[in-house]
Each structure stands twice: as structure tokens, then as C-alpha cells.
Amino acid sequence: MSTQFKVDIHKTLRSGERVFQLQASFESSSQRVVVYGSSGAGKSQMMKAVAGLTTPDSGRIELAGRCLYDSAGGVNLPAQQRKVAYLFQDYALFPHLNVRQNIGFGLQRGWRNPLARVDGEAIRYWMEAFELDHVAHQYPHQLSGGQRQRVALARALAPQPAALLLDEPFAALDPALRDRMRAELGALQRRLEIPMLMITHDPEDVRAFGDHVLRMENGSIFRVEENAA
Amino acid sequence: MSTQFKVDIHKTLRSGERVFQLQASFESSSQRVVVYGSSGAGKSQMMKAVAGLTTPDSGRIELAGRCLYDSAGGVNLPAQQRKVAYLFQDYALFPHLNVRQNIGFGLQRGWRNPLARVDGEAIRYWMEAFELDHVAHQYPHQLSGGQRQRVALARALAPQPAALLLDEPFAALDPALRDRMRAELGALQRRLEIPMLMITHDPEDVRAFGDHVLRMENGSIFRVEENAA
Amino acid sequence: ADITVSAAASLTNAFKEIGTAFEKEHAGDKVQFNFAASDPLVQQISKGAPVDVFASADQDAMDKADNLKLLAPGTRKNFASNSLVLIAPQGGKVPVKSLADVTQPAVARITIGNPASVPVGRYTKAALENAKLWASVEPKLILGTSVRQCLDYVARGEVDAGFVYATDAAIVKDKVTVVATVPTETPVTYPIAVIAAGPQAAAGRKFADYVQSPAGQAILAKYGFGRP
Amino acid sequence: MESFDPAWVALRLSLKVACWATLIDVVFGVALGYLLARKRFPGRELLDAVLTLPMVMPPTVLGYYMLVIIGRNGIIGAWLQQHFGINLIFTWQAAVIAAAVVAFPLVLKGARAAFEAIDTQFEQAARVLGVSPFGVFLRVTLPLAWRGVLGGTLLAFARSMGEFGATLMVAGSIPGKTQTLSIAVYEAVQAGQDDHANLLVIITSVVCVTVLVAANKLTPNRNPQA
Amino acid sequence: MESFDPAWVALRLSLKVACWATLIDVVFGVALGYLLARKRFPGRELLDAVLTLPMVMPPTVLGYYMLVIIGRNGIIGAWLQQHFGINLIFTWQAAVIAAAVVAFPLVLKGARAAFEAIDTQFEQAARVLGVSPFGVFLRVTLPLAWRGVLGGTLLAFARSMGEFGATLMVAGSIPGKTQTLSIAVYEAVQAGQDDHANLLVIITSVVCVTVLVAANKLTPNRNPQA
Numbered sequence A, B: 001m002s003t004q005f006k007v008d009i010h011k012t013l014r015s016g017e018r019v020f021q022l023q024a025s026f027e028s029s030s031q032r033v034v035v036y037g038s039s040g041a042g043k044s045q046m047m048k049a050v051a052g053l054t055t056p057d058s059g060r061i062e063l064a065g066r067c068l069y070d071s072a073g074g075v076n077l078p079a080q081q082r083k084v085a086y087l088f089q090d091y092a093l094f095p096h097l098n099v100r101q102n103i104g105f106g107l108q109r110g111w112r113n114p115l116a117r118v119d120g121e122a123i124r125y126w127m128e129a130f131e132l133d134h135v136a137h138q139y140p141h142q143l144s145g146g147q148r149q150r151v152a153l154a155r156a157l158a159p160q161p162a163a164l165l166l167d168e169p170f171a172a173l174d175p176a177l178r179d180r181m182r183a184e185l186g187a188l189q190r191r192l193e194i195p196m197l198m199i200t201h202d203p204e205d206v207r208a209f210g211d212h213v214l215r216m217e218n219g220s221i222f223r224v225e226e227n228a229a
Numbered sequence C: 001a002d003i004t005v006s007a008a009a010s011l012t013n014a015f016k017e018i019g020t021a022f023e024k025e026h027a028g029d030k031v032q033f034n035f036a037a038s039d040p041l042v043q044q045i046s047k048g049a050p051v052d053v054f055a056s057a058d059q060d061a062m063d064k065a066d067n068l069k070l071l072a073p074g075t076r077k078n079f080a081s082n083s084l085v086l087i088a089p090q091g092g093k094v095p096v097k098s099l100a101d102v103t104q105p106a107v108a109r110i111t112i113g114n115p116a117s118v119p120v121g122r123y124t125k126a127a128l129e130n131a132k133l134w135a136s137v138e139p140k141l142i143l144g145t146s147v148r149q150c151l152d153y154v155a156r157g158e159v160d161a162g163f164v165y166a167t168d169a170a171i172v173k174d175k176v177t178v179v180a181t182v183p184t185e186t187p188v189t190y191p192i193a194v195i196a197a198g199p200q201a202a203a204g205r206k207f208a209d210y211v212q213s214p215a216g217q218a219i220l221a222k223y224g225f226g227r228p
Numbered sequence D, E: 001m002e003s004f005d006p007a008w009v010a011l012r013l014s015l016k017v018a019c020w021a022t023l024i025d026v027v028f029g030v031a032l033g034y035l036l037a038r039k040r041f042p043g044r045e046l047l048d049a050v051l052t053l054p055m056v057m058p059p060t061v062l063g064y065y066m067l068v069i070i071g072r073n074g075i076i077g078a079w080l081q082q083h084f085g086i087n088l089i090f091t092w093q094a095a096v097i098a099a100a101v102v103a104f105p106l107v108l109k110g111a112r113a114a115f116e117a118i119d120t121q122f123e124q125a126a127r128v129l130g131v132s133p134f135g136v137f138l139r140v141t142l143p144l145a146w147r148g149v150l151g152g153t154l155l156a157f158a159r160s161m162g163e164f165g166a167t168l169m170v171a172g173s174i175p176g177k178t179q180t181l182s183i184a185v186y187e188a189v190q191a192g193q194d195d196h197a198n199l200l201v202i203i204t205s206v207v208c209v210t211v212l213v214a215a216n217k218l219t220p221n222r223n224p225q226a
Ligand SMILES: Nc1ncnc2c1ncn2[C@@H]1O[C@H](COP(=O)(O)OP(=O)(O)OP(=O)(O)O)[C@@H](O)[C@H]1O
Pocket: A013, A014, A015, A020, A037, A038, A039, A040, A041, A042, A043, A044, A045, A046, A089, B135, B138, B141, B142, B143, B144, B145, B146, B147, B172
């Protein structure tokens, strides 16, 4: 298989006197890459850079052959053109929209939000797959932690993205639900055949999705284990 | 040991047509009680009622012999008098205060917030125990997910509470850090000898803290397993 | 003593100079002026404003004060007169040569003070009615809430003609032309009176007298006011 | 009541002027408020302060300067006259301009504060979902800032209804044409017609309270966290 | 420049009046804004609308009614006179009252919108930590609402500096005693002293822009999420 991920970025984060150096560099021909590493290692920051939510100081990002960012070449695709599904570690659900509307948000182009009773195949599909039917019209502040996480995941996956960037996607779920969602996500990825980068602390996730496993420590990618792909 | 927890509450949550019935009832003489159960089962809602953040429709809550709420007797202690450490599932860190100030928040009485350079034994202790020294002056939006969770936990524990109510306290942490923090928390609980109620999806947590294990399903406490205490 | 004088806005420039002259002659006395339109001045005094002397731009306002029993008996005197003039912008496109010209269709907009609330408007309305011009002028009117507003409109060429006091026209000699002096039925006279409840009524009397003295009259004349 | 009919005409005029002025202010106030809240550029706070100046000036003085600008011989006024044959002075459109200028800072400040209070993470989430910048603004930013923008808008509406100093100067006070309700109130008070003034004040109050209450009730809090 | 000295006196008076008026408005505006944002009671929106009415009234008219109330024979005026021998008319304190009344809705609306935008979860977190309700307000609610409150406060300050209609009515226009800068500007325009008026306008603008810029710069965004 061709190169799926090619990331080599550098960014300095400053806060007062503290300096955090993000220096992430890896390449992979696996479509399923898992990142783990201790808290504060820079996993989320790296993923934000891939999604286009922060701009690195320098470097290059390539996803499935598409160049998203290249400081040398002056390329910096805006986030809305990168077509990635990004699952925020803290969900970032739209507080003014209900579950349906949140899931349908990326499906609707233009200047209007989906209506409160919005419907459609994709919305129905994801609500069922992630067991959200009964909370369809609830607002984020009326959801449990795990429900929020599932809505955020459904919202990210619904618009048929070209890549998946998932920041601890199952952290708030109970083990049984985790299993079911893992299966669902795995099937989706195989169906779409798109690259997937997942941050996780769960060994089960590593087992299920870690064709290629990265460990991040202190801003750098430390060890790379290529599993049997 | 005497009764540590005595909870028997009822509350109806409505959102449009959907009705969620919380009907949580359990009693325990263990100081360490763990609650697990599927997403949306009502675990967080029950814990919020114990902390005094929501008021049940009816029932009674007793913690280590103190009556916090009794609809029949007209007792409803306000949250600030319940002296519990409450860890919010989504942290609720004060966005306008840095890590030091967040941890010191409950230590300082009166009408002023701790200064940005606030110091003190308790703050130092918790920053070290939870490995937060290097981010001491950073604001919540400058923290990683796991750092946020640790700050929230430190903030809850610092004021020497009379009970611990922890909603998935280690969900965002890597396994190694989880282990260290579990040890720290376990030691604290033993030192203070206070009741602790923990919501978790992690079997390790159940093993470490589940002297008494509750399973919650669909608003009710379903099964009660009393481990060897 | 500190004497507080409430005076009609059109007296502003003249009274400020009289005040300075008065203070020079009466060491120890200070004059504080409160300028506004005449009617609000009466309202303020009737609601307890600590005023010693009231100078109004027309008899109506002073009558109101009199009816409210605000005046010290016997102190009301006319101290100056003014005349109503028709003015036009200098170099205006529409030539206004005489009072009769205001009926011409080319003269599309005429400004006067609002007769309901501005003394100069009352004089104008009466004068135009007298001259049988009111009916043809009325549809063209732009009503100002102060004589100064009317003056501005004319000076900036926003209107083709306007009616103001001669003293006002004198302020902007370079921008407006005085077309005609308009005869008024009742003469435009300014009354002054001492306020009965004024905290410095005695000193107020001195000031009222000074306004009517030759020195005061000379200053008023300088600003275009006539003798009462 | 004989004074009722002209009051009705003045009220309709006032509402027309206030609605137009508010509309103009919302368009520009929201756009500039967003700019001030989100873009960093030199002179940002200076621009904010300068745009607040209409609040600081006595309206009459503002009206005087507006006369200088949009009057028949004013910079813009002369140009409009020459090229389009438009004369703004003494028209209801001039009243709209006056009210819009005076009330502008209200929308601006309300919008800026509201935009600043939004967590930018929601906008980021919308961008990754492929929504264009303007779509993000309309679908996420504006709804979340809604209460603050509404507060400023209602203030601007109220201020426009109450404006008379600047309006009087540029629009004159022509009954039935440019005499708004607040000018009528002002003149009634000036003329000592207390009964008439009281009647007009009551009309103004009832109408404005109704509009303000309705606006608040019809636009619920769209940021339902409480 | 001979006109500079009195202008200096008027400026100092204006600043004094505006500061006091703003202070009063902040205290009451923040308290009532909080009430309107957080407590549900019948007539809530009505109260909000009624408190916005000072915006809707022409200031002169407002001044007239204030004269009626705090005048010697007015309800409050008579009481003050009788018990304390205080006569407010023509004092700078009257100017403060006038400015405070006119500018009040600005702080109220700004504060209400800001309080409504806050996620109540932060207040809950503070309560569980044992902080008293008033402590929660001072340590969490107010800092998070800060930008909105500040926006309203700056508007109120600006409006107070610019107030002249109501002020003229209750405080008069006595140079050195109650003649504020904006009244002086107004009178200069009325008296046709355009040069003097321009000078005063420039002074007003420079001072206000300085104050507004300084206030914005000195109070950084305390809700640093961007
Ligand atoms: N805006 C910022 N300014 C300065 N430092 C920041 C900022 N945001 C994050 N950091 C720091 O960057 C480091 C990496 O953060 P990141 O969120 O990528 O960690 P992570 O690997 O995702 O950790 P976790 O597993 O806890 O979520 C952290 O130490 C954090 O304190």
C-alpha cells in the first residue's frame, strides 16, 4: 500500500516561561495508526495540526497522498478543505443544536443550520449505530458524558470524510459499548478505505486498530512499532 | 463500620417527550463504593444529587451519618455546606484561573480569588502528587485533556473534604499515570477515612476501590455486589 | 455674594460681558449664568432652582413666572428690545428681496421658531398673520426649536429664508443677509425680574439694576439690542 | 381626544425611523463587532473607541456636524445633490441617518462583547466539518452570540425611538413628515403642554415596552446551558 | 487660548459627574442584570423593558420629569429638603443623577447578556468547593462576565460624558459649577461660536478616546479561550 501518513512538523507552544516543543515526525503506509503516550505528551496538539486547527511553525503534512501543509511550498489547506473527521477530546458539541442537528451539521452545506427535526439516511444510520435514537432531540447539556462522546463521533463520521482523526474516541464509554462501537468504526474504516489516526490509552484499541503504533513522549514520536498489517 | 452511604432518591428528568426516571436506592457500610453501568444509565445524575447540584423530587441522602437531604423532613443542605469533593465528568475548570488558582480555589475563603502566584502546602502537595508542577501557571485552555482531569481532581481534593464523589476520575489518563494516581487517591482515602463514591468504566478501578460495587441501568441501581471489605 | 442669573439663550453673549463688567464694579460679587430657552428656565425656577434674577426673551415666559408668584413684587422691568428680521443665505440661489417674496414658489423652505414653544416663533406667526402671509407661508415652514437652529439653517443655505432676531443675524453677518425688518404687533421686549425666593435676592437687585444702568445698556446696544 | 391623531402619525414615523436605523446598525455593528472581537490589528482599541464617540457627543452637536456633512452644501450632501438630485435634509431618511449614527455604538459594543465570550472551539469544530467561514459565522458564531447581539439591538432600537437632538437638526420637525414621537414630546414639554406631553410619553412607553418585551420573549436564549 | 481654562474646569466637572454616574450604574446595573439573567419571576421581561425606558425618552423630557420628582415640591425633593435641608436642583449631584438615569440601561443590558452567556457549571463547581453564593458571584460569575459588563460600563461612561438634555434641566448650566463639557459644547454651538465648539469637541473626543482605549487595554479578556 502507498504512504498513508507523512507527518513531519515542528511547533513551539509557549505559556509564560514554559516552552513545549512539538516535534512530531512519522511516516506510515498503514491505514490504521494508533498513538499513545503519557498525558501532555503532545498527541492532541499533533492531531490538531493535521486537522488544520493549528498551524505548525514549519514542516509538512501529507494524508493519503494529499499534501495538506507544506511550509516550504507555502501550502496550508484551510481546515474546511481537509475533509477529515476530527473527534475533539472534549467533544465541542454545538450547544445551540440538538443531537440530530449536531450529527447533521456537516451534511448540510450553505448558510443555514439543519432544522430541529432534520432527518436523512446518514443521520438515521449513525443515530442507530451509536444508540442515540432516544436522545435525538436533546441538547448537549442534557446528555450524559458517554452520549456526548457518541454524538461527537457520529457528527465527525457522518459527512463521509477522507480521513479519520480521533482523539480518545471511547474514553467515556463502558466496556460493552466500547466493543460495539469499535466494531462499527472498524467496519466503516474498511468500507471507506481511508487513513485513520487514533489517540488512545486503551490497550484494546491498540489491539483493534494498531496496525501501526506510535508512542509519543514530550513532544516527540519516540518509538514506532509496525504491527503485522 | 457504620453506614457510610444511604441514598434513596427519585427524580424525573424531562426533555421534550422523553422522560428519564432516576430511581436510585442503595445503602452501604463500605467507605469505598464503585458505580458502573452503561452510558446514560444515570450515574452522573445520581452523583450530582448527592453533591447537592440538583435537587431530587423526593427521597433521602445520608453520608457518613450526616443527613444531606430529606424531602420528608424538609432538609436540603446547600452544596457549599456538604463538604464533598466532586469531580465533574467534564472537569468544569475555571477558565479565568490558572492551574495554581484552580487548585487553590476551595482553600481560600472569602470574596477574592487566589492570586496567580498563590502558594501553600496543600497546593504544592497536590501539584507534585499529580505531576502538574510544570504547568502551574497555565490556563485550562492551554492544558492537555489529562492535565485538565488531574487539575480538576486536585482542586476537588485539596480542601480536605468530608466525602469523595468522583465521576470517572482517570478516564483521560494513560495506564501508567492511572496507576500512580490510583495509589495516591487510595492513600488519601485511607488517611482521611471518608466515604468515597466513584463512577468508573475501568475494571482496574473496580478492583482497587470496589469494596462495594453497584451497577446502574436505566436510572435504577440494579445489582449490588458486596466485595470483601 | 454669588448671584445666579437665569437668562434667555439669546442674551448669552451680551450678558456674559455685562457680568464681567458688573463683577469689576462690585468687588466681592460673582455672577453665575444659567442660559437656556425661556420656558424651561421658568420650570426650573418653579421647581426650586436657586435663582436670583430671571431675564426672559418675551413677556409670555415672564407672565408664567408672575402667575406662579415667583417674582419679587415690583422688580419686573423691560430692559431691552429686539427686532424681528427676515434673513436669507448670502449668495443664495433664490433671491429674496422683500418680505412679500416669501410667497414666491421659488422660496420653497422657510424656517421660523416653533410658535408653540419658541418666543421668536410666536412673534413671527403674529407678524405674518398680520401681513396676511401666514397661509401661504405655512406649508413651507421648517420649525426650529431655538432661534439658533433657524439661524444655522439659513447660514448653511439649507433653507431659502428665515425669521430671527436682529441680534442673532448680527452674529453671522458674513453668511446671512438681512432682507427686511419685520414689524411686530407687540414690540419684542425683554423683561427682567428678581426672584422672590432667591438666596441672594438683595445682590440680585443690584445686578438687575446694573443691566438697566447706562453701562449695561451700552453693552446690550453693542450686541444689537434696542432700548426697551 | 384631538391630540391622538397626530400622535398616531408621529408614532408610525418613529417606528419606521427606528426600525430602519436599527437594521442599519445591526448590519454594520455585527460586522465591525466581529472584526474587533476576532481580528488583531494595530489600532484596534482606537477604532473601537472612535466608533463609540457618537455616544459621547451631545446629539444636538452631532446633528450640527451631520448638517455640515449631509446638508445641501455639505461634503456628501452636495455630491448627492449634484449626481442624484437627492436632498436628504428635512426628509425621514435624514432622521434614519441621525438615529443610526447615535445608536450605532450600542450594537457594536453588545456584539463585540458577545463574540468575545464565545469559546472558539465551536467555530473550529464547524470548520473541520467543511463549513465555509461565512457559514461558520451564520451557523455557529452568531447563534451563540445571539443574546448579546439582541441586547445591543434592543438598546439601539430604544435609543432610536428616543433620539431627538440630532434628528431635529437634520430632519427638522415637520409634522406628519419628519416630526417623530420624541420630537413631539420634546416640543410639548417645551411648550408647557403638560397633558399632551404626558399622553405622548405614555404612548411611547407602552409601545416601547411592548416591543422590548415581545422581542425578548420571541427570541429565547439559544445557548441553553442553564 | 483664553477659552482653554474654562474648558478645563468643564472637563474636570464632566469627568467627575461621569465617574460617579457610572459607578452608581455599575452597582445597580450589575445587581439587576444578574437578577434578570438568573432568576425566573413573573414580569421579568416587563421589568427589563421598563428599566430600558430611560433610553427611549428624549433626555430633555426625562429631565423634566426628574425636575418634577427631585424639585423642591417633588416627592423626593420635598423629603430631602425637609429632613436634610438639601436642595439638589442646580448642583453637580443633580447632574450625576441625570446622567446615571439616562445611562442606566446600558450597564443593565450589557451585564444581563454577559451573565446569560456563562455556563452555570462553573458556578456549580465553585459552590461544591464550599464558596458562599456571594463569593461565587465575585470570584466566578463576575470575572467570566467581565467583558460584557465592561462593554456596558464604557458605554455608560461615554453616555454620561455626552449627556446634556436631562442635565441641563435639573442641574442648569452654571459655568464652573454645573456646566459640563457637553453642555458647554451645546452652548457654544447655540451661540454660534463654532471655533470654540470645535475646540471643545476635540477635547471631549481626545479625553474619551483615551479613557476608552485605556479601559479596554487595562482590563484584558479574562476569559482566555481564543
Ligand atoms: N495553548 C497552549 N499554550 C501553551 N501550551 C500548551 C497549549 N496547549 C497545550 N499546551 C501544552 O502542550 C502539551 C501537549 O498537549 P496535548 O494536548 O497535545 O497533550 P496530549 O498528548 O493530548 O495529552 P492528554 O493525553 O493528556 O490529552 C501539554 O503539556 C500542554 O500543557
